[in-house]
Amino acid sequence: MNSPVIDPAVGMTDPAAALHPLFTRLVREFGARVVTPDSCAAWAAEGGDRVLLLGGDPVRFPEALDVAVVLPELRRAHGDRFAIGVAAREHEEALARQHGSQRWPALIFLRDGRYLGTLAGMHDWTDYVAQVGEMLARTPTRAPIGIAAAGADAPSCR
Numbered sequence: 720m721n722s723p724v725i726d727p728a729v730g731m732t733d734p735a736a737a738l739h740p741l742f743t744r745l746v747r748e749f750g751a752r753v754v755t756p757d758s759c760a761a762w763a764a765e766g767g768d769r770v771l772l773l774g775g776d777p778v779r780f781p782e783a784l785d786v787a788v789v790l791p792e793l794r795r796a797h798g799d800r801f802a803i804g805v806a807a808r809e810h811e812e813a814l815a816r817q818h819g820s821q822r823w824p825a826l827i828f829l830r831d832g833r834y835l836g837t838l839a840g841m842h843d844w845t846d847y848v849a850q851v852g853e854m855l856a857r858t859p860t861r862a863p864i865g866i867a868a869a870g871a872d873a874p875s876c877r
Contacts, residue, residue: 739777741787742805749791751803756813759804764832768801768855770794773811775823782841783824789847790826796848797855801828819863826851833859 738746738753745751754762754771763769772790774783787805794801806814814820818827822839828851829835835857838850 737807738805739774739784739787741784742772742774745772745787745790745803745805749794749803751805754804754806754814755810756817759814759817760832762804763829765802766831768835769804769829770801771804771806771814771818771827771829773806773815773820773823773825773827774808775811775825776808780823785841786824786826789841789844793847793851797851800855817862826854828854828857830859834862835859 742751746753751772752758752762759771763771770790772783772786774780774787777783790803794803811823814827815825818834818837820827820837820839824840826838827834828837836854838847838854841847842850
């Protein structure tokens with residue numbers, strides 16, 4: 720993982736510098752935004768359809784890197800209809816809880832700040848395109864409530 724880089728033009732840390740290189744590519748080449756639990760609501764409320772990528776640990780969930788590669792193609796297949804957000808590793812658990820997601824990797828679909836649904840895992844191309852279309856056709860609803868297991872030795876839901 721890269722160290723945060725100070726952007727001399729703005730005098731602040733470049734949030735994309737701490738991401739896996741394939742997630743950084745989404746920011747630099749496809750206009751994705753790095754989203755935190757504090758910035759998520761404002762980012763989602765900017766309007767229109769939005770997809771937030773929660774990748775998880777790429778060692779445990781290598782398909783997250785595949786999702787990062789195909790996400791711009793999925794957007795293109797749907798007429799560039801949605802903006803992309805990516806979560807840095809240190810914020811993924813909190814963002815997953817906010818949106819009731821319990822599997823990795825996950826694409827969280829939002830419209831005008833409201834929840835549409837979640838697609839977890841990597842899928843065959845034809846199925847993926849169809850499932851994204853189904854998500855984009857939904858009416859916004861409430862995000863499911865994420866329920867954490869109690870205790871340090873509790874089994875994981877992922």
